[in-house]
Amino acid sequence: MMHPKIYLLLFALVAFQVQAQDYSQGLKSPANPHAVFPVKHSFNTGDTLRVVTWNVEHLVDSIDDPYVNNRMENAAEVKAEKMQLLALGLASMNADVVVFEEAESANAVQALRDAYFPNLGYQYITDARSRNWYQNVVIMSKLPLGEITSYGNVHTPVAFTEDGQEKLQSQDYINTRMWSCEVLVNEAYFLNITGLHLKAGPKDRDKAMRLGQIRFLKSALEKQVRANKKAKLLVLGDLNSFSDSEEISTLLNLGSKKVRLFDPLPNDVFTHPADEPSRRLDYILYNKNLAQDIIPNSCRVAPLFSPQEMRVISDHLPLQIDIMVK
Template sequence: MKNPFGFILLIILAFSCKPTDRSFLTEAQVYPEDYKAMTSDTFRVMTWNVEHFVDLYDNPYVNNKRENNPDSIVFQEKIKLFAKALKKADADVVVLQEIEHIQLAKKLSEDLFPELNYSFFADAASINWYQNVVVMSRLPLGVLYSYGSVHSPVTFTDKEGEEQYETQSKINTRLWTIEVIADKDYNFYLTGAHLKAGRGKRDESMRLGQISLLKEQYARIYKEHNTANIVVAGDLNSYPDSQEIQSFKEKVEGISFIDPLPAEVMTHTADDPKRRLDYLLVNDNMAPELIKGSVKVPTLLTIKEMRKVSDHLPVIADFIASEKK
């Protein structure tokens, strides 16, 4: 080798160029001009399946009795209790499952709880179904990664013991990942998720396929941001000891998640919780910023009131918006 020192310099440069910046802000992706940065160095994330939360208008492209003919009396009571609960939770970022669309979330925010200052909204709605996953946030949002057009694998053993292979994209609209700009020096990727329901082998396989899709996408994110913070928020329709949750926890290409909520804490049903379906999972990178003991199923309303809003209980967690040294 003619110049061994040059070779060593190239190695040093290669390692020094390894992406470590967590910021999504660039010359082209900036804060809104009227945005007032949060004054606290902590922020709260909340997830809640709000059970068939539809407005009073029929969407002609959706054929479902609950959406076509909603009960106006039930709706009026539900939105009042929903607003009451959100005010008490006081979360900076809220991920909702089973809400009809982003317009409903934005309208309720403007009319019923404007003091919470939710200014940023996003979703990746289905074109022919009424159960969607919506985020509303006080913190600015960045690029949204939608998975609704992606087919994920479904491999299972049928009742006759035969191996079956299918693919599906229908419910992947209930998955998305979005950049959340918590601070100019601290940001994270938030995945909103409502995985396939059901206890059968095929249902389990559909969830595992969806999780594989997410983890594959996280690997792509890591190639760009190897210190990326990630939160998975949603109704995962899986028990804490299930293969699905273990799949999230398994380290693949350096990526794994922890479930900080004790396994004995239940979220379903709201009036008689006997199982856990709802989660706030954090990856290893973000775990140090999770405030110890902050992950909980909060008491926001009476048991009777909570059940009027949903059959699920919410989960919240608090984070410090700076990397702990």
């Protein structure tokens, strides 16, 4: 007769094997065969996927982060009118993925979601935030998120001329506002979304800082396509650059064919300021691998409310784009 302890051991082994088998037969991530979709995930975007980018101007909660010393965060109050309009705007756009610029953190966005738009389905929220600054880039998604790569520890060059002197500096303090994140659409389809909020300002040093960020970013995108030659790249955010600038030209054209980016919007589309748009600072760009999936003429400024109401939400207008899931 089998000893009871041996029986229990065999039972546990069989149970483990069944559990392992069930795990291996789960819905695998298209980005990594050793990762899976969440067991309880049920949302299906269907044949199309909508992505939105929106600089939401000082989107903070009412909790003071002791590690962030800034008056806009230290004594921040949640503006109810702003949040109510933002919630209505998000419901109207019905995006599957939203990337916010100038959001305090994933924690703050999650708390505001729970308070103002808990039923819109944005279950997955993450960031790669700064440890001491309140303006970060946060991704909010109805679809599971995979690996996120932060560029916040990278020092990028700042080469510029000031008072007739050539200067070379470096910076890493705003590179936290650059990251790349996998968005898992279904078992066969995923995107590499890169969220950006580049350095603001018209000075030569500001431009040099943006160019340093952009040149590094293009090298990071090259690594993505070397790892996966079919990588579908979507690069979006507040680039603080005009469409005819050296920065945008560099971002579009630098590098191999796989990382050259396309801008679907004409030069007369403006996103800032929200109540009287006169310039474009915000972009949604994509590479050749993704271009075939872009629904024609779907990239646009989202028409939501009156100019005055849009300005209550932010000084920027949102951009959206639709993608055919193949």
